[in-house]
Amino acid sequence: MYRLLYLIVPASACFATTALGVTSVVGDPDGFGISPTSDLVAANGDPADSDGDGIIEAGEYLPDWNQNGNTAINSADSFDFRSAAELNATDGAQWTDRAVEGGGAADGAEFIFQFEVPEEIANDHGTTHFINFVFGDYDVNPTSIDIDGITVNLTLQGSGEDGLVQAAYAEVPWSEMADGEVVIRVHAPNEPYLTFDYALLDLFRLVDVDGDGIPGSLDNCPTVPNLDQLDSDGDGVGDVCDLCPDDLDSTQIDTDGDGLGDVCDPCPLDGTSDATGPDGDGDGYCLPADCDDSDAEVSPAAEPGCDPQVDRNCDGIDDLSQNDCGDDDDSAAGDDDDSANEATDEPPGQGPGAGAGNPGGWGEGCNCGSTDEENGRQASWALLAPLLGLSRRRRRG
Numbered sequence: 001m002y003r004l005l006y007l008i009v010p011a012s013a014c015f016a017t018t019a020l021g022v023t024s025v026v027g028d029p030d031g032f033g034i035s036p037t038s039d040l041v042a043a044n045g046d047p048a049d050s051d052g053d054g055i056i057e058a059g060e061y062l063p064d065w066n067q068n069g070n071t072a073i074n075s076a077d078s079f080d081f082r083s084a085a086e087l088n089a090t091d092g093a094q095w096t097d098r099a100v101e102g103g104g105a106a107d108g109a110e111f112i113f114q115f116e117v118p119e120e121i122a123n124d125h126g127t128t129h130f131i132n133f134v135f136g137d138y139d140v141n142p143t144s145i146d147i148d149g150i151t152v153n154l155t156l157q158g159s160g161e162d163g164l165v166q167a168a169y170a171e172v173p174w175s176e177m178a179d180g181e182v183v184i185r186v187h188a189p190n191e192p193y194l195t196f197d198y199a200l201l202d203l204f205r206l207v208d209v210d211g212d213g214i215p216g217s218l219d220n221c222p223t224v225p226n227l228d229q230l231d232s233d234g235d236g237v238g239d240v241c242d243l244c245p246d247d248l249d250s251t252q253i254d255t256d257g258d259g260l261g262d263v264c265d266p267c268p269l270d271g272t273s274d275a276t277g278p279d280g281d282g283d284g285y286c287l288p289a290d291c292d293d294s295d296a297e298v299s300p301a302a303e304p305g306c307d308p309q310v311d312r313n314c315d316g317i318d319d320l321s322q323n324d325c326g327d328d329d330d331s332a333a334g335d336d337d338d339s340a341n342e343a344t345d346e347p348p349g350q351g352p353g354a355g356a357g358n359p360g361g362w363g364e365g366c367n368c369g370s371t372d373e374e375n376g377r378q379a380s381w382a383l384l385a386p387l388l389g390l391s392r393r394r395r396r397g
Contacts, residue, residue, distance in 0.1 A: 021124035021203030022177065023217045024113040027096035031055035031213055032136065032197050033081030034063065043071045043162045054227055055213035058206070062099075062136040062163040062195065071137060071163030073101045073192040092184075092199060099136075099195040106194040111184040113201045117177065124203055129172045131184055132206040132215070134197040136165045138188070143168065146185040148176045157206075165197070167206045290314065 031037070034056050037049035042061030050060050066076045080098040087094065092111030100106040118125045131147065139160035144153050147170065158166025176182055182201060188194055200206065200215060207216045212225035220229050221238035230239045232246060239245040243252050243261030253262045255269060262268040267286030281296040291314035292298040302312045304319040312319050 021118060021127060022113075022115045022129055022201060023203070024115045024201045025198055025218060026092040026111045026113065026200075027086070027196060027198030028093075029055075029134070029198050029214050029218060030097070031057060032062070032079075032195060033083070033097040034079070037063075041067060043069055051211065053212060053225065056136075056165055056197075057208070057213035058134055058157065058165050058167040060165050061161075062165060064163065071193070073103075077163075077193075079195075096196045096198055099193060101193055103192045104189045106186060106191060106196075107188045109186045109188070109196070111186075111199040113182045113184070113199075115177075115180055115201070117180045126174050127203065128174055129177060129201060129203055130169050130205050131172050131182070132200040132202060133168045134165065134206070135168070136195045136197070137163050137193050138166070138168070138191060139164075140188060140191045144187045145170060146183075146187070147172055148183055150176070151187070169205050172201065 031049075031054075034040070035054065037054055037056060038052070040048035040063040042048045043064040044061070046061070048061045048063045049056055056062065062071050062077070064071050064075075064077060065079070068075060071077045078099040078101055082094070082097045085093070086097055091113075092109065095106065095109045095111070100109075131145070133154065138156075141156070141160065143156055144151055146152075152170045154168040154170050156166055156168045158164050172182060184199065200217070202215070202217050204217065208214065208219070209216055210219070210221070210223050210225045212219070212227050214227070214229065216222040219238075220226070220231055220236060221241035224238070224241045226238045226240045231237065231242070232239050233242070233244070233248050235242070235248045235250045237250070237252060243249065243254050243259065244264035247261070247264045249261045249263040251261075251263075254260065254265070255262050256265070256267070258265065269287060281290075281293055281298075283290065283296040283299045283301075285293075285299040285301070287293050290299050291311060298310075298312050298314065300314050302314075305312045306320055308318070308320045310319050311317060
């Protein structure tokens with residue numbers, strides 16, 4: 001036994017904006033309420049749901065329930081999967097999600113659209129709209145409807161193949177919309193078997209870019225297939241394409257282009273999003289405050305180091321110019337680039353070896369920078385010492 005498993009939009013719903021024109025639907029795009037579809041076949045023996053996406057849509061087929069080779073009146077192929085709302089509807093939704101049998105049984109079916117008329121300043125004010133139908137096995141040609149009593153032909157987007165589901169459309173003049181109501185009456189005096197999925201009054205002809213069976217104007221992810229239309233945060237954007245699926249975010253702005261919306265991005269200006277991004281260093285700071293988001297030792301909270309041309313604390317100043325790196329003057333500040341030896345650093349003139357031949361006290365035990373630097377200073381002193389002695393001898397003479 002098949003039953004309606006989901007209802008994508010209310011049985012009768014109206015959406016209207018001054019930017020995108022009138023969008024009003026009677027019924028719901030749920031594939032006639034038929035679910036599951038995986039084992040169903042058409043009258044021609046092909047799968048009824050040819051793309052296997054779980055919904056019977058335009059271009060596919062009504063099921064041949066008893067597999068007797070046809071889908072028609074008196075073939076035991078009738079069904080009724082209307083929801084409670086559809087059963088009790090008076091706007092035309094009561095005609096959807098069921099098969100209507102008998103010559104002329106669906107003749108005169110009415111679909112009533114009521115909507116907010118776009119403001120005069122809106123681009124779509126005064127614009128011709130379209131009535132779109134999705135129905136099954138409607139193979140009478142020409143097919144016509146009344147729009148507020150004016151008879152027009154529907155353009156079918158299909159053929160007369162047995163059980164084929166197809167879309168059809170007709171233009172709705174603005175003059176018939178100016179009062180905020182359009183009544184569509186179907187002419188089907190000779191049609192013995194007919195079923196409607198939904199009717200849609202829209203600014204455009206029926207378009208389903210992502211092929212999920214939901215027309216783009218009703219689809220909360222029009223370019224990403226999402227039959228369930230799940231929208232956890234209720235912001236009108238489906239979870240599968242929502243940049244912040246758990247946070248209300250109707251703007252969907254992603255300034256840094258990392259796939260997270262600004263509303264839920266801990267680092268909206270940092271494409272790596274620190275720890276949450278693929279390349280973030282996880283130091284708790286984001287670009288641009290963190291001047292190197294690939295190095296956890298570089299952040300506004302870091303202590304300046306002694307590496308040349310490095311700004312470890314992101315204050316815009318080279319670290320080497322801020323510290324007494326190397327401690328060439330044997331200052332009490334110690335050797336900042338070798339903190340393990342700071343305890344052995346001696347105050348000026350008090351290091352081991354201080355004396356007449358070593359006035360600075362930078363001899364053994366003094367933390368004076370690199371070994372190369374110490375060797376260089378000792379070599380310089382060795383060269384100067386004889387000269388100093390020579391000067392003294394000349395003065396004595």
